[in-house]
Amino acid sequence: xxxxxxxxxxxxxxxxxxxxxxxxxxxxxxxxxxxxxxxxxxxxxxxxxxxxxxxxxxxxxxxxxxxxxxxxxxxxxxxxxxxxxxxxxxxxxxxxxxxxxxxxxxxxxxxxxxxxxxxxxxxxxxxxxxxxxxxxxxxxxxxxxxxxxxxxxxxxxxxxxxxxxxxxxxxxxxxxxxxxxxxxxxxxx
Amino acid sequence: xxxxxxxxxxxxxxxxxxxxxxxxxxxxxxxxxxxxxxxxxxxxxxxxxxxxxxxxxxxxxxxxxxxxxxxxxxxxxxxxxxxxxxxxxxxxxxxxxxxxxxxxxxxxxxxxxxxxxxxxxxxxxxxxxxxxxxxxxxxxxxxxxxxxxxxxxxxxxxxxxxxxxxxxxxxxxxxxxxxxxxxxxxxxxxxxxxxxxxxxxxxxxxxxxxxxxxxxxxxxxxxxxxxxxxxxxxxxxxxxxxxxxxxxxxxxxxxxxxxxxxxxxxxxxxxxxxxxxxxxxxxxxxxxxxxxxxxxxxxxxxxxxxxxxxxxxxxxxxxxxxxxxxxxxxxxxxxxxxxxxxxxxxx
Numbered sequence: 001x002x003x004x005x006x007x008x009x010x011x012x013x014x015x016x017x018x019x020x021x022x023x024x025x026x027x028x029x030x031x032x033x034x035x036x037x038x039x040x041x042x043x044x045x046x047x048x049x050x051x052x053x054x055x056x057x058x059x060x061x062x063x064x065x066x067x068x069x070x071x072x073x074x075x076x077x078x079x080x081x082x083x084x085x086x087x088x089x090x091x092x093x094x095x096x097x098x099x100x101x102x103x104x105x106x107x108x109x110x111x112x113x114x115x116x117x118x119x120x121x122x123x124x125x126x127x128x129x130x131x132x133x134x135x136x137x138x139x140x141x142x143x144x145x146x147x148x149x150x151x152x153x154x155x156x157x158x159x160x161x162x163x164x165x166x167x168x169x170x171x172x173x174x175x176x177x178x179x180x181x182x183x184x185x186x187x188x189x
Numbered sequence: 190x191x192x193x194x195x196x197x198x199x200x201x202x203x204x205x206x207x208x209x210x211x212x213x214x215x216x217x218x219x220x221x222x223x224x225x226x227x228x229x230x231x232x233x234x235x236x237x238x239x240x241x242x243x244x245x246x247x248x249x250x251x252x253x254x255x256x257x258x259x260x261x262x263x264x265x266x267x268x269x270x271x272x273x274x275x276x277x278x279x280x281x282x283x284x285x286x287x288x289x290x291x292x293x294x295x296x297x298x299x300x301x302x303x304x305x306x307x308x309x310x311x312x313x314x315x316x317x318x319x320x321x322x323x324x325x326x327x328x329x330x331x332x333x334x335x336x337x338x339x340x341x342x343x344x345x346x347x348x349x350x351x352x353x354x355x356x357x358x359x360x361x362x363x364x365x366x367x368x369x370x371x372x373x374x375x376x377x378x379x380x381x382x383x384x385x386x387x388x389x390x391x392x393x394x395x396x397x398x399x400x401x402x403x404x405x406x407x408x409x410x411x412x413x414x415x416x417x418x419x420x421x422x423x424x425x426x427x428x429x430x431x432x433x434x435x436x437x438x439x440x441x442x443x444x445x446x447x448x449x450x451x452x453x454x455x456x457x458x459x460x461x462x463x464x465x466x467x468x469x470x471x472x473x474x475x476x477x478x479x480x481x482x483x484x485x486x487x488x489x490x491x492x493x494x495x496x497x498x499x500x501x502x503x504x505x506x507x508x509x510x511x512x513x514x515x516x517x518x519x520x521x522x523x524x525x526x527x528x529x530x531x532x533x534x535x536x
Contacts, residue, residue: 027500030499033499034499037226042224042225042230044229
């Protein structure tokens with residue numbers, strides 16, 4: 001039979017020599033290794049004081065984007081909830097009333113939109129499914145807490161504030177940016 | 190007379206306090222050494238460099254709920270940790286922590302009591318320590334505890350023999366059981382004499398002694414009585430709160446005391462090289478000697494930790510093999526050779 005890798009070793013059951021049996025040379029070798037490590041730089045990052053640099057496409061806490069005029073992009077189509085493998089997303093849709101054009105971009109919007117951060121696996125499929133570029137994962141970390149209830153994030157935590165826009169340009173791939181240039185599509189109007 | 194009495198009381202309290210202090214900071218040092226050897230930082234949140242960590246740990250243990258299992262033997266359950274702690278603290282009484290200090294014509298020996306059977310006393314007290322583990326493990330009425338306790342007692346008994354034999358070789362050489370006299374025997378530069386540390390004359394004895402000391406302290410690689418992977422927590426599985434604290438603490442005190450005994454028996458105790466050639470005041474030499482002793486002790490505590498974080502645990506049969514078939518014959522051989530050499534040179 002052909003070997004799967006070249007790394008396999010033939011096991012031998014040979015008797016240990018005297019030096020091996022008294023352990024001391026081996027222990028001496030081990031002791032030298034550990035003392036060397038005493039003077040090596042530790043790999044620890046003291047987290048709350050110092051944050052490591054995140055990957056450009058880090059998938060952290062979600063954000064519900066607004067469009068350039070400040071209206072919510074989400075139309076409560078439910079595709080994100082359908083695509084979610086962890087079933088973390090729930091929403092209630094509502095029709096836009098007169099006078100709310102400034103608040104919501106299209107005729108339908110999400111009255112409640114909840115993500116259970118304990119169920120979420122941060123796979124990013126919701127973001128991929130969203131036809132309106134409303135939901136994105138960001139490089140923010142979901143903060144820890146003692147209770148479970150506080151991990152269900154509603155619109156108050158998910159929708160970006162108008163004056164504090166969340167930059168998601170890094171999460172938009174080349175294909176998406178290329179697609180957005182095609183102005184004849186209704187999506188990009 | 191009265192001043193000596195007061196001095197002794199102060200010394201007893203001081204040794205007690207220092208033992209506890211060393212034990213507390215050994216826990217901190219253990220975690221730091223482990224961290225450094227594994228390229229980590231270790232505890233650094235409580236105080237500067239985490240120096241208040243032992244206090245935080247102690248407070249945590251005090252605040253924990255105290256659980257005594259209903260099916261346990263309550264009296265023995267409480268007695269176990271107490272006994273272990275008492276025996277751990279008792280050994281400090283015969284160790285010479287320094288030479289004599291002289292104030293106003295009265296000389297004060299920095300040793301609580303210099304009994305002429307010092308080593309024998311230490312061995313006696315240490316072997317009582319086994320009862321602390323055995324009683325605690327048995328009284329818990331728990332299989333894991335009992336197994337841990339049995340392992341501990343079997344291990345301590347089998348390693349005590351080799352340890353004793355290795356010491357007999359040393360005693361034959363020095364001709365005394367008193368730890369003070371053994372220390373003096375290793376003093377450098379008395380009347381132009383050059384005495385070396387005992388480790389120079391008895392390297393094998395030292396090797397056997399330190400291996401047995403690891404086993405006696407239940408330290409890695411011989412920490413079978415409490416090996417987490419097999420026995421949950423070993424003999425202290427059922428213990429909680431400060432009773433667990435006493436067990437853990439006593440173990441570190443044991444480590445401190447064994448380091449002190451190793452330093453005294455083999456590494457010159459409170460003597461340091463050139464101590465009489467520097468032309469220092471006698472009191473100054475005593476103080477420096479105590480500092481030297483503590484430096485040695487700290488080194489050996491570090492050595493204990495160093496070994497712990499280097500070597501994996503022995504299997505139980507390997508442990509017994511090493512003890513009975515390896516160390517015991519070797520120590521007897523060492524004894525015979527020492528005897529022959531002494532006989533040859535004295536004639």
